[in-house]
Amino acid sequence: MEERLKNLKKVLDKTAFSNLNFTDQHRKNIKERINKTSESDENVLLAVMQLLVHEKTGYELAKNLRRRGIQKFEDAEGFLYILLHRLEQKGYLQSSWEDSKVKYYRLNDKGKRLLQKAESKHSKKQFVFKEMLQE
Template sequence: MEDRLKNLRKSMEKTTFNQLKFTEQQRKDIREKINKQNESEEDILLAIMQLLVLEKTGFELAKYLRSRGIQKFENNEGLLYTLLHRLEQSGCLQSNWDESAAKHYKLNDKGRKILRKAEKKQTKKRFVLTELLEG
């Protein structure tokens, strides 16, 4: 853990969280929820890439994600645009603005190549995250 995070943790333990006590079972439950959430984020990333094979605005993308049962961006559209920006910065998306000032996103060649590899692999979710967000 980075020094600044260690210092923040120490500071918070002295003030904010000094009355909180977690049982081992509670800690285990929290870890499980975090791991489940990470898996769902990988599924979401893959769904976004699949949907962006054809050009869409962020609004359209959010609508299609909702139709797939993905509610993560329901009251937090900024999170979707942050993820789109990250994909764009990693060189997987191309974007353009239309005359009505709407931004359109679409996978480019690199993004389609990563998507094809991810769909072929058994461990597609881990592969996508490694390629895009950690690579």
């Protein structure tokens, strides 16, 4: 497969991208933008918890995270389910099965209190979430 991708790149370089030139400064600017928009674990966790104020499946949650521009779980949705399982074990989420096929997740009261604490102490949310994961 990798060889096919290399061949595709060669073809695109000769056709579609033949008129594009990127300066070193342009590349540097792009890298800086990527680094600025990279998602910290705390921001991702905050977004997950905000979205789980209302009941959602893991699939719905992943879709909503993508809409928010969070791509941390792209091609690795298993990590999202690990996070959901951890939050459930720590007592921040409740889950239920619908017709034994679909699992729904939602913040419980403990999770809502933690979310409020994190949102009210926005600058200290990192501490709040570390505290949550260590309990």
